[in-house]
Amino acid sequence: MSDEERRDSLADQAAAWVPPWERPRPSASTTPEAGSAAAESPETDEPVEFAPTTVAADPAEPVPAESAEPAFAADAGAARGVPRREPVGRRRATVVPQPAPDLPxxxxxxxxxxxxxxxxxxxxxxxxxxxxxxxxxxxxxxxxxxxxxxxxxxxxxxxxxxxxxxxxxxxxxxxxxxxxFVLDGQSVRLTQAALETLAVVAYKQPVTRSRISAIRGVNCDGVIRTLVTRGLVEECGTESDSGAFLYRTTTLFLEKLGLNTVDELPPLAPFLPDDVEELADATR
Structure with a gap:
């Protein structure tokens, strides 16, 4: 064969050559002998596919092929925030709380x-x-x-x-x-000063301490504290002009007297002296 014929033959072969990834795969009817022969033939251009294999940690306990997970794939998934998939056959055991034993x-x-x-x-x-x-x-x-x-x-x-x-x-x-036993020591009678102060609060409420002292003519700070401690009187805000504390009777006061509201208190007029207006002007 001359050199010109050899060049023509090589050119025809190069034009007719198809890359392996574009070649059609062998059909399923290929016999095992033919497939094995193609895999063993060093001259074939077909890609040879190999089954994935894994190496078990213990030779006596081989790990299934489906449980194998490439390390780089797990690391990449963790970097993207994807939760790691548990390998098949290595599921975590669920801890079931045991009931407390019966007490004697x-x-x-x-x-x-x-x-x-x-x-x-x-x-x-x-x-x-x-x-x-x-x-x-x-x-x-x-x-x-x-x-x-x-x-x-x-x-x-x-x-x-x-x-x-x-x-x-x-x-x-x-x-x-x-x-x-419960009532012993709790049935102490109120003093005359405490009764007078309580009456002023009941009929004039809400009222300030200065107003109570002006009506009674004496300082009543200590008596007010006693009535508050007994739960018969309580604070109910402050006066808008002076900012002084206002006092009123409590529900315990109504309970002790057997009243529903303070409106049921007996009228005070029959017990007042005839010159009450003059006395009131004198105390101002």
Whole structure:
């Protein structure tokens, strides 16, 4: 073959050459022998595809191929804020909180009695069960048993249901003794000065301390403090002109006198002297 014929042949081959990525893939009907032969042939231009393989940390426990995750892909996802996907077969175990063990009956009874001694209002069985971390079905029957035991023992107190909950109460047959103890020392009579000051506040309210002192003719600061401490008088703002504190009677005052409003106070005119106007002008 001459040099000119060789150049023509090489030119034809170069024009007819197709890159491997543009060539059609072999059909599914290709026999295994042909595929393996193509993979083993060093002269073929077809790309050879290899199955992904992974290396297990422990040779005795191979890691599945689908659980393998390239490190660079995980790092790139974390950099973009994408949450890391857990590999298949390595899911995190969900921690299930274990219920608290059942308390012995004696300990549970003591805990219930201790709580019931400090509550200031009826407490429900559900709240008791939540606090003690015990099943609610144990609380109700045990409270009934405790209440029955108090009644059988003849204690001065009892456990009973009230307002949807449970609370300790004194027994009605001992009410007179309880009242005597509670009211002892609280039935102190008001002094004459306190009664006069209270009357001025009741009929002139709202009124300032200076106005009360002017009506009574003496300083009444100490008496006002006493009435405020007893809960019979309270502050109710300030006077617009002088800024002095204003005082009025409280609901406890109405309760003690058996009144609904201050309008039910008896009229004061029958108890006033005939020259009250002159006395009022003299005090101004």
């Amino acid at each position: 009956e004696n300990e549970l009874r003591g805990a219930l009695e201790a709580i019931l001694l400090v509550v200031d209002e009826p407490v429900s069985e559900l709240l008791l069960a939540q606090v003690l971390e015990q099943p609610a079905e144990r609380i109700g029957p045990l409270l009934d048993h405790i209440a029955a035991g108090y009644t059988a023992a003849g204690n001065g107190f009892e456990l009973r249901r009230a307002a949807g909950g449970w609370r300790l109460y004194t027994r009605p047959e001992y009410a007179t003794y309880v009242e005597r």
